[in-house]
Amino acid sequence: MPHQHNIFYTLDKLSKESLTQWNDHSNRLKEYIYQNYMYFAQKRSEIFSDLTQSLLCECKQYQFNDWQRVVSFKHCLNPLSTRGSVKNPSGGRFNIGNINPTIFPPFGALYLAEDRATAIREKYGLPKSNSSHDGLSSYDLNLTKQESETIVVLSGKVNVVLDLCSQKNLEKFYRHIQTIKNPQHLFKIAKNLKVQPTMAIKTLNQLYQTIFDENWRYYPNQCNIPANSQILGQIVYEAGIEAILYPSTKDGKKCLAVLPKNFQNSESYIKINVNHAPKEIERNLLFLSKDTFEKFL
Numbered sequence: 001m002p003h004q005h006n007i008f009y010t011l012d013k014l015s016k017e018s019l020t021q022w023n024d025h026s027n028r029l030k031e032y033i034y035q036n037y038m039y040f041a042q043k044r045s046e047i048f049s050d051l052t053q054s055l056l057c058e059c060k061q062y063q064f065n066d067w068q069r070v071v072s073f074k075h076c077l078n079p080l081s082t083r084g085s086v087k088n089p090s091g092g093r094f095n096i097g098n099i100n101p102t103i104f105p106p107f108g109a110l111y112l113a114e115d116r117a118t119a120i121r122e123k124y125g126l127p128k129s130n131s132s133h134d135g136l137s138s139y140d141l142n143l144t145k146q147e148s149e150t151i152v153v154l155s156g157k158v159n160v161v162l163d164l165c166s167q168k169n170l171e172k173f174y175r176h177i178q179t180i181k182n183p184q185h186l187f188k189i190a191k192n193l194k195v196q197p198t199m200a201i202k203t204l205n206q207l208y209q210t211i212f213d214e215n216w217r218y219y220p221n222q223c224n225i226p227a228n229s230q231i232l233g234q235i236v237y238e239a240g241i242e243a244i245l246y247p248s249t250k251d252g253k254k255c256l257a258v259l260p261k262n263f264q265n266s267e268s269y270i271k272i273n274v275n276h277a278p279k280e281i282e283r284n285l286l287f288l289s290k291d292t293f294e295k296f297l
Helices: 016-046 048-056 083-087 116-124 167-177 184-193 204-211 218-223 228-238
Strands: 059-072 110-113 149-163 243-247 254-258 269-272
Touching: 016 048, 016 184, 016 218, 048 167, 048 228, 059 116, 059 254, 110 116, 116 149, 149 254, 167 204, 204 228
Parallel strands: 149 243
Antiparallel strands: 059 110, 059 149, 110 254, 149 269, 243 254
C-alpha cells in the first residue's frame, strides 16, 4: 500500500505582535462605537419628552382579523409569549434583547404578520423568492435551519399604534432629532482609528432607511449596542405606545410589533380563537389583555 503524505497549506501567518495590535485596534474601535452611542443617547434624553409626544400624536387605533404568527413547535403551548424576543441577544427589530441588561434593559415584543408567507419570511429572515441557488435553499442562504413550527391565527384591536407604513408619521420625530449635532470631540478618535465617523441623521428618508435596514442585527451582535430601529422601539415602549405597524422588509406586507406590557392600562386585546387551540393550552394563554399581559413577558 503506497505511503500517504499529509499536505498542509498556510492560509495566513500572523505574528504575536500583529495579533496584539489587531486586538488593541478592535477594542479601541468598540470603545469608540460605545462612546458614540452614549453621546447620542444623552442628547436624546435631553429632548425625550418631545420625542415621545411627537410619536404619540401620530398614533391610531388598529383592528385586524386572521393575522398570522409563527412560533417554534416547542413553544406552541404559549404562542403569545414574548420571552424568545428577549432571550435572543440580538432581540427583534423593535425590541432590545439580552445584549447587556445592566446597560440596556431588555423588553419583549410580539411579532405578527398579515399573512402566513410574510410571517414565515419575517421569522426566518427569508427573501420573497424562496427559489434555490446552486442547490442551496433560502434557508441555507440565510444560515437558517428548518424546524418544526406552529402557525397561529390571531385577531385583535390595539388602541395606540404607531403606523410606520407611512414615512410622514416620523416627520415630527425627525424634526426633534435633527437638532442633535455631530459629536466633534469624537471625530478625532475616528480619524486616529482610520474609520468613518458616525454622523447624525441628516434627512427624514435616511432615518426611515436606517429603521428598516436589512443588516440591523450588526450593532447588537458585533458591537453590543442597540440598532436604530431598537432605539426607536425603546422610545415607543417608554412612551406607552402599544404596538408598531410596519411594512415587512421581505415583501412589503403589513406586520405588527406588539408591546404587551403597555396593555396594562388599556382595553386593547389580541386573541386566538379558542376553537382552534388544543385543549392542552391554558385558556388564559389565548387572550392578551390588561388582565393577562404579565403571562407573556
